[in-house]
Amino acid sequence: MSAAGLVAVPVRRRRRWTRLHWAGLAMAAPAVAYVVVFSLFPVLYGLRISFTRYNPLRRGGPQWTGLENYRDLLHSAEFGRSLLVTGQFVLMVLPATIVIATGLAVLVNRPFRGIGFVRSALYLPNIVSLTAVSMIWLWMYSQHGLFNEVLGAIGLPAQDLLHNENTALAAAAAMRVWKALGSNMVLILAGLQGIPNERYEAATVDGASSWQRFVNVTLPGLRPTLVFVVAMDIIYLAQSFAEIYVLTQGGPLGSTTTVNYLIYTTAFQYNQFGSAAAMAFVLFAFVAGFSLLATRGISGRRG
Amino acid sequence: MTTVATSTVVRRRARAPRYRRDWSRYLLVAVVVILVLIPFAWMVSIAFTPADRAFGSVALVPDNPTLENFRSAINDVGLVRALGNSLLVALAAVVVNCAVAPLAGYAFARLPFPGSRLVFLMIIATTAIPVSVTLIPLFLMTKSFPLAGGNDLFGHGGNGLLDTLPAVTIPHLVGAMNVFLSRQYFLGMPSELAEAARVDGAGELRIFTRVHLPLARPLIAIVAIFSFTGTWDDFLWPLVTTTSSKNYTVQLALVQFNSTGNIRYGALMAGAILITLPVVLVFLANQRSFISGLAEGGSKG
Numbered sequence: 001m002s003a004a005g006l007v008a009v010p011v012r013r014r015r016r017w018t019r020l021h022w023a024g025l026a027m028a029a030p031a032v033a034y035v036v037v038f039s040l041f042p043v044l045y046g047l048r049i050s051f052t053r054y055n056p057l058r059r060g061g062p063q064w065t066g067l068e069n070y071r072d073l074l075h076s077a078e079f080g081r082s083l084l085v086t087g088q089f090v091l092m093v094l095p096a097t098i099v100i101a102t103g104l105a106v107l108v109n110r111p112f113r114g115i116g117f118v119r120s121a122l123y124l125p126n127i128v129s130l131t132a133v134s135m136i137w138l139w140m141y142s143q144h145g146l147f148n149e150v151l152g153a154i155g156l157p158a159q160d161l162l163h164n165e166n167t168a169l170a171a172a173a174a175m176r177v178w179k180a181l182g183s184n185m186v187l188i189l190a191g192l193q194g195i196p197n198e199r200y201e202a203a204t205v206d207g208a209s210s211w212q213r214f215v216n217v218t219l220p221g222l223r224p225t226l227v228f229v230v231a232m233d234i235i236y237l238a239q240s241f242a243e244i245y246v247l248t249q250g251g252p253l254g255s256t257t258t259v260n261y262l263i264y265t266t267a268f269q270y271n272q273f274g275s276a277a278a279m280a281f282v283l284f285a286f287v288a289g290f291s292l293l294a295t296r297g298i299s300g301r302r303g
Numbered sequence: 304m305t306t307v308a309t310s311t312v313v314r315r316r317a318r319a320p321r322y323r324r325d326w327s328r329y330l331l332v333a334v335v336v337i338l339v340l341i342p343f344a345w346m347v348s349i350a351f352t353p354a355d356r357a358f359g360s361v362a363l364v365p366d367n368p369t370l371e372n373f374r375s376a377i378n379d380v381g382l383v384r385a386l387g388n389s390l391l392v393a394l395a396a397v398v399v400n401c402a403v404a405p406l407a408g409y410a411f412a413r414l415p416f417p418g419s420r421l422v423f424l425m426i427i428a429t430t431a432i433p434v435s436v437t438l439i440p441l442f443l444m445t446k447s448f449p450l451a452g453g454n455d456l457f458g459h460g461g462n463g464l465l466d467t468l469p470a471v472t473i474p475h476l477v478g479a480m481n482v483f484l485s486r487q488y489f490l491g492m493p494s495e496l497a498e499a500a501r502v503d504g505a506g507e508l509r510i511f512t513r514v515h516l517p518l519a520r521p522l523i524a525i526v527a528i529f530s531f532t533g534t535w536d537d538f539l540w541p542l543v544t545t546t547s548s549k550n551y552t553v554q555l556a557l558v559q560f561n562s563t564g565n566i567r568y569g570a571l572m573a574g575a576i577l578i579t580l581p582v583v584l585v586f587l588a589n590q591r592s593f594i595s596g597l598a599e600g601g602s603k604g
């Protein structure tokens with residue numbers, strides 16, 4: 001047997017399509033075709049549009065302008081601010097949500113009477129749509145809403161959080177923490193149940209306190225889950241739109257104009273499709289970069 | 304998976320009496336649950352509070368509860384029509400997802416073809432693409448859909464599928480996450496059954512529909528719920544593709560209350576309750592598979 005023969009055999013075997021291979025391809029084909037047509041092609045199409053000046057209401061279609069849109073974004077204070085606002089929003093929501101959700105998951109991990117009700121109750125905000133949830137919070141922040149009633153009861157003056165440049169984003173973020181708790185809790189709960197009981201028993205035998213058990217057993221065991229949860233949260237939070245549309249319309253003074261809100265107004269109110277497409281790709285790059293960075297940071301991998 | 308989970312629960316339950324001094328824990332849980340539920344409590348309360356009182360401070364239990372808000376929610380923004388539209392669109396998404404996603408997931412789990420790993424990763428990677436990246440291209444594709452809305456064969460001339468219900472469905476027909484969940488589900492299934500059927504000479508599609516699909520009811524339930532709620536709750540896409548109120552989905556109809564400037568909180572909350580009820584009902588009916596399905600997608604990711 002020659003070395004060449006040894007190498008050639010697996011290669012040929014790899015290329016031979018059996019009946020089972022064809023069956024698999026045929027069964028996957030509808031989903032794959034859909035993803036190619038309605039996800040991957042649009043990405044490439046969008047990239048092309050981002051290099052053009054394109055007002056869909058004018059005749060003549062897109063005009064190729066190369067990197068002009070991206071260069072303009074570099075100098076656009078409005079876009080820079082929207083990136084900052086989006087980053088602030090993620091930074092306000094993410095740590096709070098993760099910490100509280102992890103705490104809740106630990107609290108409801110062990111069975112007790114009524115645990116089903118508690119888990120469902122905590123999950124409820126997540127199954128109510130963002131627009132409906134935003135409507136509830138719109139009232140809560142309103143003049144005679146719950147928030148100001150509580151403030152009044154403890155003798156503090158009423159606030160108009162949503163119309164104050166300094167507080168509007170934080171007010172929206174508070175709502176999002178409330179809404180995101182449940183789904184994060186459920187995912188972290190699943191991670192907790194994947195940690196072998198033996199590790200806790202071993203730590204208890206070694207005389208670890210419950211806090212030490214949490215730090216040395218629970219947190220390391222949760223790492224893969226937290227990586228997943230943080231990455232998903234960054235991806236979703238960086239796309240905030242519906243709550244901004246309902247609560248503040250990007251105001252006051254642009255203090256809640258997230259990138260997605262700016263993309264929406266640029267494209268569908270000012271009809272600048274090329275510029276809006278370029279914004280979408282810059283957002284994409286930031287989101288991908290930050291979720292990679294965050295997941296690397298948590299999983300302890302370098303590079 | 305199931306057996307392991309059950310035994311853990313049993314073991315923990317047997318040990319539960321040892322943790323009697325957990326009252327502080329329960330108190331904390333109770334406080335958080337109340338904090339989470341409070342906005343909903345007031346949402347219900349305002350919905351039943353007479354409109355002329357909803358501008359002042361609202362009591363948790365309204366003095367003389369009324370259904371008037373529900374009546375005006377239904378009549379003023381065409382909520383019934385919107386509910387019908389959303390139901391139609393969501394059901395279409397459910398049917399296509401349930402037909403296509405488990406099939407593909409099964410193929411990726413059990414019938415891998417050369418390159419299938421790469422194709423699968425490609426599908427999963429699309430979940431990380433922000434909606435805004437595909438928003439404008441999908442809008443233009445919808446606008447230039449051939450032979451629809453006055454368009455010619457090349458998609459020129461008219462508005463294509465814009466402002467139609469099929470357009471609203473397009474981004475929700477196949478969810479990459481559903482394909483992922485399906486693959487995870489079938490990976491966890493024993494392969495002996497299929498082997499036996501294969502020896503008996505059954506075709507692959509037959510093996511899938513007769514052997515695996517009947518065992519995949521929990522998966523179908525999850526895929527159905529995810530597609531339903533995902534489509535039902537969508538806001539941005541219907542907002543950009545729908546222009547006439549006869550095609551509004553429930554979320555679009557709801558924000559109409561807000562656009563008039565003078566917000567009528569009573570009708571708004573009544574509307575919010577009406578559009579949330581279907582999702583809550585679907586959730587409660589499938590609560591167990593819903594939460595465990597979410598959990599599985601996460602932990603095995």
